[in-house]
Amino acid sequence: MKQDTQKSNSKTIAIVDDDDSVRGALESLLRSSGYKVQTYPSALEFLKNNASADVDCLVSDVQMPGMSGLELHKKLAAMGAHIPTIFITAFPDALPLLGTNTPALIAYLPKPCEANKLLNHIKTALRENS
Template sequence: MTIKDNAQTVFVIDDDMDVRDSLKWLLESVGLNVQTYENALAFFEAFDTSASGCIIMDVRMPGLSGINAQKRLSEYNIELPVIMISAHGNVDMAVTALTQGAVTFIEKPFDDQLLIDHVHSALERDRDRFAQRCSQSRIRDCYDRLTRRERQVLELIVKGLSNQEAADELGINRKTVEGHRANMTAKMKVDSFAELVQVAIALGLVQGIGKS
């Protein structure tokens, strides 16, 4: 499964209606879907966590500022790339936004093509995130289909144990381990030991690497 620009949305959050309207016109002129919000709270309330795309957000807004709204994205399970914009930017503000994960910080007035380029870059980053999530989901689904013994064999093999050593560890014979290993690699849809290790890293089965 893949996602394209026309399946993604650029979410514009700015308290200035003229800025919202001009950005909407600009981005729609290059074929992008755009939704606008006058403040971050309105965006949080309306956001669908299954949506993909990116966020363009003003740094300074009444009430909840863009900087503080950026800090709260994770509370709403929002992982979209963020482009911060400001008419009153300064170095400290830019550093804060970028440190918190913004992909870029642009000062108004900005060059239209520059903004469009940054938006396309952010959308590409979101597609990469989506692809990685799908890949991890597929790996987890395959892993969940393994039997308890196949999981044990997987964990021992990726730790570097031979079939015989894994058999000794589990108290079974080597032929049985080989059978479990064949079934396990087929279910995990891998063709080599290197691919098996990559799967184990994605699942967090290799100590000190990856996340569980």
């Protein structure tokens, strides 16, 4: 896990993705936009680090080994942690199967996601979380 405390923005975005290059690219984008960023290579790592207490928004891959992003989102909701979540996926055809009645779900984005779209959805998530 990496954290950035140099930026003035007090909002923390967690990125959960098993792909190192995607995690790195998203981390760079969000840090350059002034956010604090925490990265995790899996949903299980995110849970193991009790990260949900410090996170204002979650950006998660849908399909990951061990626990999917959707399973992570449901587990967090069951724990009472309703973190605004943006799902990203390399398999956009599966998006309709995820359902739309998921609490705190902000958006589904295909990989690679457009930077401006992601940043706009994060702003929406942070407004809803405040």
